[in-house]
Amino acid sequence: MILDLPDTSTQEVSKQLVRLRETGGAVTLGRVLTLIISADEGEPTESSIEATNAASREHPCRVIVLARGSRSEATRLDAQIRVGGDAGASEVVVLRLYGELADHGASVVVPFLLPDTPVVAWWPGIAPPVPSADKVGRLATRRITDSIASHDPVATLALRRTGFTPGDSDLAWSRITPWRALLASALDQPPFEAITSAVVTGPEDSAGIDLLAGWLRAQLDVPVVRRSGSFEVRLDRAGGALTLEFDQNSTAVLVRPGQPDGRVAIRRRGVADCLAEELRRLDDDEVYFSALGGVSDVDRSEMPA
Numbered sequence: 001m002i003l004d005l006p007d008t009s010t011q012e013v014s015k016q017l018v019r020l021r022e023t024g025g026a027v028t029l030g031r032v033l034t035l036i037i038s039a040d041e042g043e044p045t046e047s048s049i050e051a052t053n054a055a056s057r058e059h060p061c062r063v064i065v066l067a068r069g070s071r072s073e074a075t076r077l078d079a080q081i082r083v084g085g086d087a088g089a090s091e092v093v094v095l096r097l098y099g100e101l102a103d104h105g106a107s108v109v110v111p112f113l114l115p116d117t118p119v120v121a122w123w124p125g126i127a128p129p130v131p132s133a134d135k136v137g138r139l140a141t142r143r144i145t146d147s148i149a150s151h152d153p154v155a156t157l158a159l160r161r162t163g164f165t166p167g168d169s170d171l172a173w174s175r176i177t178p179w180r181a182l183l184a185s186a187l188d189q190p191p192f193e194a195i196t197s198a199v200v201t202g203p204e205d206s207a208g209i210d211l212l213a214g215w216l217r218a219q220l221d222v223p224v225v226r227r228s229g230s231f232e233v234r235l236d237r238a239g240g241a242l243t244l245e246f247d248q249n250s251t252a253v254l255v256r257p258g259q260p261d262g263r264v265a266i267r268r269r270g271v272a273d274c275l276a277e278e279l280r281r282l283d284d285d286e287v288y289f290s291a292l293g294g295v296s297d298v299d300r301s302e303m304p305a
Helices: 008-023 046-055 101-105 106-110 153-162 171-175 179-186 208-222 271-281 286-295
Strands: 002-005 032-039 061-068 077-084 093-096 119-122 144-145 168-170 195-202 222-230 231-238 242-247 251-256 261-266
Touching: 002 008, 002 195, 008 106, 008 208, 032 106, 046 061, 046 093, 046 271, 061 106, 077 101, 077 106, 077 144, 093 106, 093 251, 101 106, 119 271, 144 271, 153 208, 168 171, 168 286, 171 179, 171 208, 171 271, 171 286, 179 208, 179 231, 179 242, 208 222, 208 231, 208 286, 271 286
Parallel strands: 032 061, 032 119, 061 093, 119 144, 144 168, 195 222
Antiparallel strands: 002 077, 077 093, 195 231, 231 242, 242 251, 251 261
């Protein structure tokens, strides 16, 4: 069910939410958090709502889409409420702000926050330089960005590092979870030789590849070189390198000296999968922070100038 409320007020939207709850059952029953999707003018919101609907089957929540429209238009609030099949296991409140109201999104969103539940803010597009300093970010205990949306991932990761506040995370980090798990699992198997150095190769503009290199640098405390090219991770050991790459069928291939190649099907993770992972843990991600710090210590001298 979708209910449109053009040129409305926060009070009217709240009344409609109560009315829907009374006529359609306990809409907020079982909601475990409030998720704010913050989007500026021109940034798509429907794809973000679809990803949230999918993730909500694991994490029922109230979703508030804060969509800032043109500041040159007359000041008004256009709202939309989605429940039932149009909202997954959540309820979705879309707030489109125009004119002067577009600069006061944090104030508009406050009446719709679920009481006594965590608040998560997500910027699916361009995020503020310091998410925790943003007015919406201040409302949240967890702040999710996506470096893939930036024009310069390396510079963006540097911003995330210098402006980091416990509770910050990035979907680029969640995208590489299967790779990190596979590498960690391989190192738990014999021979238990120390890693002496590592080389991480991947697309030049991939924030995930940079985070993977930073993670290895921080966790292994060995020199790590970042190269541009097809995906490959090489971990050098005295008895021969351990290599992770993908074959023509997009299957992960783990190559170890003296052992058969290990093959693992790893599908590309969509936004919904990454978002669901981020919502599973609302505590501070210290490993992500250490990976951000490791990025600055990675040798990028072999990357194109």
